[in-house]
Amino acid sequence: MLLGEGPLSRVELARRTGLSQTAVTKAARPLLADGYLYELPPERTAPGAGRPVSPLAVSADREFFAGVKISADTLYGTVCDLRAAMRTSARRPLGERTPAAVCALLVELVEELLDSAPEFRDRTRHLGIAVSGDVDRPGGTVRYSVLPGWRDVPLAATVAVATGLHVTVENDVKALTAAEHWFGEGIGTDDFALVTIGAGIGSGIVVNGRLLAGAHGVAGELGHIAVDPAGPRCHCGAVGCVEAIASSGAVRDAVRAVTGRPELEFADVTALARGGDPAAREAFARAGRAIGVGIATLVNLVGPERVVVSGEGLDTYDLFGVHIRDAYAATAFGAAAACPLTLRPLAWEEWARGGAVAGIQALFP
Amino acid sequence: MLLGEGPLSRVELARRTGLSQTAVTKAARPLLADGYLYELPPERTAPGAGRPVSPLAVSADREFFAGVKISADTLYGTVCDLRAAMRTSARRPLGERTPAAVCALLVELVEELLDSAPEFRDRTRHLGIAVSGDVDRPGGTVRYSVLPGWRDVPLAATVAVATGLHVTVENDVKALTAAEHWFGEGIGTDDFALVTIGAGIGSGIVVNGRLLAGAHGVAGELGHIAVDPAGPRCHCGAVGCVEAIASSGAVRDAVRAVTGRPELEFADVTALARGGDPAAREAFARAGRAIGVGIATLVNLVGPERVVVSGEGLDTYDLFGVHIRDAYAATAFGAAAACPLTLRPLAWEEWARGGAVAGIQALFP
Numbered sequence: 231m232l233l234g235e236g237p238l239s240r241v242e243l244a245r246r247t248g249l250s251q252t253a254v255t256k257a258a259r260p261l262l263a264d265g266y267l268y269e270l271p272p273e274r275t276a277p278g279a280g281r282p283v284s285p286l287a288v289s290a291d292r293e294f295f296a297g298v299k300i301s302a303d304t305l306y307g308t309v310c311d312l313r314a315a316m317r318t319s320a321r322r323p324l325g326e327r328t329p330a331a332v333c334a335l336l337v338e339l340v341e342e343l344l345d346s347a348p349e350f351r352d353r354t355r356h357l358g359i360a361v362s363g364d365v366d367r368p369g370g371t372v373r374y375s376v377l378p379g380w381r382d383v384p385l386a387a388t389v390a391v392a393t394g395l396h397v398t399v400e401n402d403v404k405a406l407t408a409a410e411h412w413f414g415e416g417i418g419t420d421d422f423a424l425v426t427i428g429a430g431i432g433s434g435i436v437v438n439g440r441l442l443a444g445a446h447g448v449a450g451e452l453g454h455i456a457v458d459p460a461g462p463r464c465h466c467g468a469v470g471c472v473e474a475i476a477s478s479g480a481v482r483d484a485v486r487a488v489t490g491r492p493e494l495e496f497a498d499v500t501a502l503a504r505g506g507d508p509a510a511r512e513a514f515a516r517a518g519r520a521i522g523v524g525i526a527t528l529v530n531l532v533g534p535e536r537v538v539v540s541g542e543g544l545d546t547y548d549l550f551g552v553h554i555r556d557a558y559a560a561t562a563f564g565a566a567a568a569c570p571l572t573l574r575p576l577a578w579e580e581w582a583r584g585g586a587v588a589g590i591q592a593l594f595p
Numbered sequence: 596m597l598l599g600e601g602p603l604s605r606v607e608l609a610r611r612t613g614l615s616q617t618a619v620t621k622a623a624r625p626l627l628a629d630g631y632l633y634e635l636p637p638e639r640t641a642p643g644a645g646r647p648v649s650p651l652a653v654s655a656d657r658e659f660f661a662g663v664k665i666s667a668d669t670l671y672g673t674v675c676d677l678r679a680a681m682r683t684s685a686r687r688p689l690g691e692r693t694p695a696a697v698c699a700l701l702v703e704l705v706e707e708l709l710d711s712a713p714e715f716r717d718r719t720r721h722l723g724i725a726v727s728g729d730v731d732r733p734g735g736t737v738r739y740s741v742l743p744g745w746r747d748v749p750l751a752a753t754v755a756v757a758t759g760l761h762v763t764v765e766n767d768v769k770a771l772t773a774a775e776h777w778f779g780e781g782i783g784t785d786d787f788a789l790v791t792i793g794a795g796i797g798s799g800i801v802v803n804g805r806l807l808a809g810a811h812g813v814a815g816e817l818g819h820i821a822v823d824p825a826g827p828r829c830h831c832g833a834v835g836c837v838e839a840i841a842s843s844g845a846v847r848d849a850v851r852a853v854t855g856r857p858e859l860e861f862a863d864v865t866a867l868a869r870g871g872d873p874a875a876r877e878a879f880a881r882a883g884r885a886i887g888v889g890i891a892t893l894v895n896l897v898g899p900e901r902v903v904v905s906g907e908g909l910d911t912y913d914l915f916g917v918h919i920r921d922a923y924a925a926t927a928f929g930a931a932a933a934c935p936l937t938l939r940p941l942a943w944e945e946w947a948r949g950g951a952v953a954g955i956q957a958l959f960p
Contacts, residue, residue: 363929364928364929364930366930373929373930374929421810433896435896435897437802437803437807438802438803438805440803442802442896442897442898443898444897444898444931445786445898445899445900445901445934446898446900446930446931446933446934447898447930448894448895448898448928448929448930448931449895449896449897449898450896451895451896451928451931452896454895454926454928455820455892455895455896456822456888456891456892456926457821457822457824458823458824458825459822459823459825459884459888460823460824460825466928466929467925468891468925468926468928469925519824523821526821526833527820527821527892527896528896529813530813530814530816530819530820531798531800531814531815531816531817531820531892531893531896531897532800532807532809532814532896532897533807533808533809533810533811533812533813533814534810535810535811536810560832560833560834561819561821561833563729563813563816563819563831563833564728564729564738564739564812564813564816564831565729565731565738565809565811565812565813566809566811566813566816568811569810569811
């Protein structure tokens with residue numbers, strides 16, 4: 231609570247958490263002693279309100295956290311402070327996608343980031359890596375990720391040996407959701423969801439203040455909701471998944487197939503759609519409908535207070551936004567339609583920040 | 596915990612809840628004084644284990660709870676004790692479906708149940724009513740229910756005035772899920788889901804030990820996941836909902852349409868399918884696929900430890916079970932496929948018991 235909402239007095243912390251003031255004071259003591267917290271100068275809460283109180287604040291520079299996002303073609307890295315403010319960032323284009331090659335480049339990127347300031351080198355113990363797909367966070371393993379094309383890669387152990395850091399590996403959308411929950415749109419909300427659209431499609435779901443992890447390690451897989459039995463086969467093996475219809479690659483492939491122009495890239499398809507090409511416009515419309523149905527499905531099942539839509543796919547929101555909203559409105563059940571959708575553009579570096587937040591949460595679970 | 600898992604010693608309760616032993620002792624005191632709990636004779640936990648302890652047990656007869664399920668054509672009623680054991684039950688065929696007519700019959704049924712034993716009359720203060728659809732539990736209102744065909748019916752207030760009881764109105768699937776969570780398959784599980792199939796299709800989802808209610812009052816609407824854009828229009832207005840394909844009425848309608856025999860009832864369709872009629876078999880297959888995709892969607896998004904499948908639709912499990920399982924296996928994402936499906940046949944009266952459990956939870960929230 232102090233990380234996202236501080237500074238706060240012990241009294242206010244007790245009120246918001248439901249803990250006793252004694253418990254708050256006891257919990258704060260070692261954190262003050264270790265320098266993670268400090269006391270602000272005493273202030274009176276109101277004129278004549280008795281003894282002035284010293285609010286507790288987070289020492290943002292007490293420790294730093296490295297974060298890396300592995301995307302389809304690039305490594306994004308950052309160093310954040312304890313309040314998840316990005317203090318530096320860098321990126322590296324990916325060459326070979328083998329685990330060995332990516333790990334070597336990732337270690338190089340992290341070392342460079344840590345070397346960029348003496349305090350980063352001295353006070354960074356945790357690295358969080360955000361990667362798409364099915365991630366075993368407790369085991370530190372990427373079980374399956376289509377974007378680098380990996381199966382059962384023991385990423386945390388490999389990178390920990392090379393860097394000497396505590397390494398947390400997290401599904402990228404869950405990491406981003408945790409970052410939004412603790413430090414962004416989710417502050418103060420117990421039930422919300424983040425949906426990301428773009429090269430991959432996913433979601434992170436917070437229920438009663440906690441990110442769903444899934445009893446079997448899978449949750450929030452909005453990209454793998456099957457919305458159309460007549461749809462294309464997905465890389466996951468199922469038919470008609472949202473991601474198989476609405477990822478940027480799926481939209482590109484649909485237009486390639488209809489036009490018979492295999493040379494088209496996603497940028498070309500976007501340009502065609504903006505120029506009014508019916509095939510390209512229909513591919514975006516179909517993608518928008520699949521995303522809208524997917525979000526409505528999440529809302530009908532889980533019932534969040536609000537849904538934040540993000541990801542690089544927002545760049546083409548002009549082409550499918552109306553279809554997302556129409557399909558969402560048509561499919562949300564009853565009062566669920568009152569759940570608002572909010573757009574939240576994010577830079578790629580913020581995915582790396584999600585990794586760093588996974589590191590912060592590894593220190594303060 | 597004592598309701599579902601007792602008797603338990605204070606030490607064991609403290610261990611399982613994470614509360615201090617002092618807190619447990621303090622919480623138990625008024626419940627002992629009011630007769631909700633009693634102490635079993637002291638027993639030694641192990642030979643030579645020191646002072647014998649007196650486990651706490653629930654006085655099941657201390658208070659009774661009436662429960663009613665409103666189905667499409669029948670009212671089912673029960674009286675349960677404090678441990679949700681059904682002590683009596685009765686049913687009434689529904690005539691007119693107007694709120695006034697149903698409320699009058701419901702009050703008559705409850706009065707008859709309470710009159711069946713003096714202790715029921717003396718010690719029943721709570722009535723829970725389970726009804727399908729979009730229910731505003733805090734407001735006591737049925738916002739939308741297709742089976743009686745209601746919109747915005749202030750059911751709790753009306754019945755409370757007529758009976759003098761505290762009345763809780765709950766979505767029937769949520770009520771059944773709460774009953775399973777506290778007193779059935781869900782005991783000891785923090786993350787599970789109950790899926791019901793039959794005249795309606797729905798689900799109740801428990802996350803971190805709590806039943807999802809939905810920030811906007813809607814959650815677990817598995818029947819209103821849209822799985823096929825080429826599917827029939829649902830009564831909710833959306834296209835291709837699981838319920839529009841896989842409810843018993845939807846299967847019947849599909850076979851009527853294909854065979855051109857509008858006189859067929861669901862029992863006829865079932866008999867046709869069992870006799871090998873291809874149209875009837877295909878309608879069940881399609882229903883099974885829709886249910887399987889719906890369950891996989893829930894599992895991919897929420898990640899329960901296990902899923903219990905129930906409802907009167909299990910009577911035709913021979914006709915679509917294999918399709919449910921195949922579609923589930925094909926659509927569950929990665930490790931989510933490890934989530935087991937368990938079949939749990941339930942009598943109609945157990946839905947009324949779900950209502951009674953809503954009453955128990957109103958007393959002990």
